Amino acid sequence: MVVGRHRETKAVIDLGAIYHNVAEEKARLKEGQDLFAVVKANAYGHGLIQVARAAKQAGANGFCVAVIDEGLALRQAGFTEPILILGVNSPIEAVIMAQNDLSVAVGDESFLREAAPVLKQAGLRLKVHLALDTGMGRIGFRFADEVKSVVALLGQLTKQFVFEGIFTHFASADSKETSYFNKQVALLNEMLQVVSPKPRYVHFANTATAMWHSELTGNAIRYGIGMYGLNPSGSQLTEPGTLRPAMELVSQLVAVKHVSAGAAIGYGETYVAKHDEWIGTIPIGYADGWSRKLQGFSVLVAGNYCEVVGRVCMDQIMVRLPQNFKLGTKVTLIGTNNGHTITAQDVANYAHTIHYEIVSALTERIERVYVWKN
Ligand SMILES: Cc1ncc(COP(=O)(O)O)c(C=O)c1O
Structure with missing residues (x-):
């Protein structure tokens, strides 16, 4: 899409706010915990590369994206940090991911079985993070037996894969009501028991989990909406710090x-x-x-x-x-x-949606203008 540079409408992105929001969350993390900045979907509409730079300056240790091309864009811009692709990908793409040192979420064994010969032929190893579906119902292994089996498979395919991480995603960490969250935790613990030793990254937290369930964050968090200065719960729960909308x-x-x-x-x-x-x-x-x-x-x-x-x-x-x-x-x-x-939340309330959708739906035609406010 063509950018409307000669048009009066602009999205003004305060990279100082991105820096502040990341630095504040980093300060809340425990010793040794990493922060992966979630910059998928053009950094929720804020601009992939500029946001990634500000997040890195504030101490982000890695990045999460949704699709391979977002990871490639980060690599082309010179980022050398770990990059995790959260979405499902075809085994045909294993080579390009491995060549560019992109880690990928894996939610079923068939991906590994089909990607293994392709990687073997290319002489490459791909970093994988096993996705555990503890109740989100989107991607991932749903039973401890399945997890056991895939970990054993990875043990046989160490020349093709690096078992780098294991993770889950909570469906309702932004809610006052915690019974479903607790159900997911119980299943998560059951699945984790069969994984020994644990891989380098064990990560469970999006922004809401990091904010309101900090006991459950593993050794890395996937920090998205909070980095943009928006409260993941809307106004249901109070954020622990002082988010600055970017x-x-x-x-x-x-x-x-x-x-x-x-x-x-x-x-x-x-x-x-x-x-x-x-x-x-x-x-x-x-x-x-x-x-x-x-x-x-x-x-x-x-x-x-x-x-x-x-x-x-x-x-x-x-x-x-x-x-x-x-x-x-x-x-x-x-x-x-x-x-x-x-606020983006006011717009979302009127449109009966969430602020995530309001900011990430702004198309490329709106020029992004970058400022740094202190
Ligand atoms: C798997 C996963 N982790 C982390 C995030 C970041 O979530 P949030 O923006 O609520 O921090 C997302 C976003 O959708 C996600 O899909």
Whole structure:
């Protein structure tokens, strides 16, 4: 996708906030625990390489990505730290992962059996982390017997694989209700018992687990949403530190018009002005990741909450202004404007989703601008 560099809409990324959030979490870790910065999906929309650099500066020991190409992009940018691919991959890709020293999550034996001859032929060894499905229901081994069998297989294939890690993922660590979490812990303990000796990395924690179940973090954590300054629970649980949101989404008024009562705004005539009104146009739309569900939500224009009226278009939205504003007046969609704030969580609440989706859905067309605030 082409980046809209000549457009007023920008995602302003505060790398100082990334640094702060990582450094704060690192300070909370126990002696010898590593922090893997989760930078998949373009670092949750914040920019893969820039975020990875700031996280590394703050002490991140490695990275997690979802797909091979994200790992390759990190290697091409010169990162030499461990990189774990969290998603499932075809055995055909084993060579490229091994060549680039990418570690990969493995959740079934067939991957190992099919990748082994390919690796043997290439004379390469691939680092693997066994995924344990203790209740997430996504990828991984579900029974202690299966774990025993795959560990034995790895024992026979030491020329093709390095058994580097073992991990699980909790489905509800961000919840006040802990019974399902505890069920996962019980199953995890059962599965871990059959693994001896343990591999180099034993890791169970995403941000929520690290924040609210720190007894269960193994020797590395996979720190994602907290690094971006967002509380994984929304507002259900209080974060232990002081998270600093790293993204602001800003734009400008590019058109301002006075309309008479009865004038319709946008596709499908879904909004009709009740009075004579001032309407402003802002260059952001659903093709930028600003969902059509945000019709009726507000943006900040010179510190005023202004309702999005009419349907969200592909590239533009219209808002009702309290008065005439000059073209070029600053608009804040996420962040603070003249003392008022709209958070990614506010946007998510309105759109009936989670802030993870709001920030990671912003498309490449929105230019990312990097700043470092202290
Ligand atoms: C396996 C795994 N670990 C860690 C994370 C990071 O989670 P969070 O952003 O909640 O810290 C994710 C994110 O989806 C994940 O899938």
